[in-house]
Amino acid sequence: MIKFKIPATSANIGPGFDCFGLAYSFYNEYSIEKADSMLIEGCDPAFTTKDNIFNVAFNKTMKKLGKTGSYHVHYKPTIPASRGLGSSASVIVAGCRTANILYGGKNKLSDDEIFQIASTIEGHPDNVAPAIFGGLTASTKLNDGTFYYKKYKVSNKLYFTVLIPDFKTSTEMARKLLPKDYKKEEAVTMISHSVLMIEALQSGDFNLLKTVCKDFIHEPYRKKLIKDYDLIKKRVEKNGDAVLIISGSGPTLLTISNDKNFYKKINLKGTKDNWLIKPLGLKK
């Protein structure tokens, strides 16, 4: 048995819609070995079929390696599914890694080659990039069809806490909520906000962060899927010691603060859903 782990990730991170991603020190752990036939176990039986993304990713990677063979994998997901924490990107990257570790031999694929395969399967590179490279990433698809990422180091003056509710949302549904058009002022503001959000996260400039961590693309529409959003946002941002954003397409919420103990102050009394408050380090 060989073990490895892949981190949970948040895409978007406020103004970085379909571009930014952040990796946490919160992982799914996978135990793998070579086998005569494919077997996925430990997780929900719905995720153990041949058409599951883990197996799809494994097969795509094997094709790239020019190898044949199969595997057993055991994983008990600790990253909850359909919560906006990149669980599907994590599983895809794990499928790629499994093929690479078990069958790559001396010709193992590079992380960038795995990034290309996994992003193609996922469709977007924004969760895949931090799941592979850690840290804060900005990623996109280039004109030549390949995927590009840039990794940034996040200041250790900032503290991240996710609020995970006990309900799921689908990324597809969340995507359908977005409008067809945006006002000029909104589209223009996203430019400075996204560029300077990278700077705020790198430098830890919390005053800058509070101005630029405002999104007009998805949060005003997707918050409808989260009954407690307005209440929690008001409470979290009340004293100016944190910002609250939606992790990925939700429903997990993410607070960023310059106070290490901010998570202890988060008051979720009276909310309609049940929430888990989880302070998280970043995977560097």
Next chain:
Amino acid sequence: MIKFKIPATSANIGPGFDCFGLAYSFYNEYSIEKADSMLIEGCDPAFTTKDNIFNVAFNKTMKKLGKTGSYHVHYKPTIPASRGLGSSASVIVAGCRTANILYGGKNKLSDDEIFQIASTIEGHPDNVAPAIFGGLTASTKLNDGTFYYKKYKVSNKLYFTVLIPDFKTSTEMARKLLPKDYKKEEAVTMISHSVLMIEALQSGDFNLLKTVCKDFIHEPYRKKLIKDYDLIKKRVEKNGDAVLIISGSGPTLLTISNDKNFYKKINLKGTKDNWLIKPLGLKK
């Protein structure tokens, strides 16, 4: 007589609308001295009146310094006006600097204090920031009303050439051409393009630059003010060895290439206006 110089600048730089700015090693030079009454000379008489932005900037800075006094300034503009090369930002910054140099004494204002005053007068910080700090800048107005900038170092693998036509456009008119709304795909694409444009300019990654140096906010609308735009763009980008963008609100065009001698290949034969081809270094 004390002499100083302020650089020409390009705002926007492709996807960085109302945010990015770039300073060139191409300057207006100002000669100043204390005097009993205000006198601006050397430039077009239209720019020598008391309500001229140079004098407005001087007075605002004197007020901040808590001083009274006047000046003579002589400058012969080499940065052409109303061409999208930041001539007004240059004049405003020069007015501020004049007060600071002549009357600042031991309590001279910092560059950041001058940046605040000049940005307030200009309304936007995007030309002011590079005019003061040089390099590539991203700037915005913060929630507390102050202006913020971040300076980046541009790769020396990239070469910049401005194409300056013999006609003027007004920023106000150019601003009115913009639509009220943008399609979702356009607004979303601007996020990755602007963030990764900073990276492309810093790293000199020309392949990345060619993907992300595409703007949907202003160029498709403002190009109508430049009769030769489509022809020049087609010729400049034909072989993939340069990108062409509008400098500020135009009508100056800017090419960015990874070929030091690209400016020699620019073919402007048959264009309807007269163009000056000017390769420029950056003010670091």
